Amino acid sequence: MQRRARAWRGENLRVAFVPTMGYLHAGHLSLVRRARQRAGAAGRVVVSIYVNPTQFGPNEDLSRYPRDFARDSRLCRAAGVDVLFAPADGEMYPAGEAGPYSTYVVEETLSRGMEGSSRPTHFRGVTTVVAKLFNLVLPDVAVFGAKDFQQASVIRKMVRDLNFPVRVEVAPTHREADGLAMSSRNKYLTPEQRAQAVVLSQAWRRAREIVAQGAVPVPVLQAELADFIAARPGARLDYIEIFDPETLAPLAQAAPGARLALAVFFGKTRLIDNETI
Numbered sequence: 001m002q003r004r005a006r007a008w009r010g011e012n013l014r015v016a017f018v019p020t021m022g023y024l025h026a027g028h029l030s031l032v033r034r035a036r037q038r039a040g041a042a043g044r045v046v047v048s049i050y051v052n053p054t055q056f057g058p059n060e061d062l063s064r065y066p067r068d069f070a071r072d073s074r075l076c077r078a079a080g081v082d083v084l085f086a087p088a089d090g091e092m093y094p095a096g097e098a099g100p101y102s103t104y105v106v107e108e109t110l111s112r113g114m115e116g117s118s119r120p121t122h123f124r125g126v127t128t129v130v131a132k133l134f135n136l137v138l139p140d141v142a143v144f145g146a147k148d149f150q151q152a153s154v155i156r157k158m159v160r161d162l163n164f165p166v167r168v169e170v171a172p173t174h175r176e177a178d179g180l181a182m183s184s185r186n187k188y189l190t191p192e193q194r195a196q197a198v199v200l201s202q203a204w205r206r207a208r209e210i211v212a213q214g215a216v217p218v219p220v221l222q223a224e225l226a227d228f229i230a231a232r233p234g235a236r237l238d239y240i241e242i243f244d245p246e247t248l249a250p251l252a253q254a255a256p257g258a259r260l261a262l263a264v265f266f267g268k269t270r271l272i273d274n275e276t277i
């Protein structure tokens, strides 16, 4: 991958990159379209598919994470992707002569709250694998989805702090007709859970309506939304945070322009969503 990327650079071709964990859906394909716009017709679009073990906690869904390489491959071909890069675990985290893999990238501020407190080792795995992928693909631009808003902020910060010569772009969340954010994990939902999962987007819409009437103390809004979610049988709230979209710092008052993020369990499946309220 790196040899090819260096050759493209030698030919002055723009490289746009979409890192994924596969099981592609329409949301991923919208990122690929954005990547093609950024690369231009003459440039190169690379998609990576790698279910990165270091970003999963010990009791998370690494082994059952959905995979369908043949289908992903067809979708990438149809979307005009130039290279589908799908490395194996042994290539990404090799045990070498000097012992097992032992180098990690850690962002220490933006990664602390929300997903970082519910999944303590998650962002260390994300920043490490994205740094490695950037070094392999050598992209000019990398496109991430806003559904993982905190992830995009952490990666932007890593890029700035470590001087990666990559522009990070964040594309809007792609949603099903009823508002559910597209995610490979939606596949885990039973039909009943799928019907209830719409509560995530209903919650931020409700928050939008509330703050449109005037600013509210965050604990009041959190309590109201927690009740709203608890009214759905089968939904178990993990967190709701209202924060500054630049610093990710929690806010005391919820007002228009703040960002809301939430995580909700349906059985063992944990879904996230976020939007500006």
Ligand code: PAF
Pocket: 019, 020, 021, 050, 052, 055, 126, 129, 130, 148, 151
């Ligand atoms: O968002 C994802 O799919 C993953 O976290 C990423 C960025 C591909 C890193 O494994």
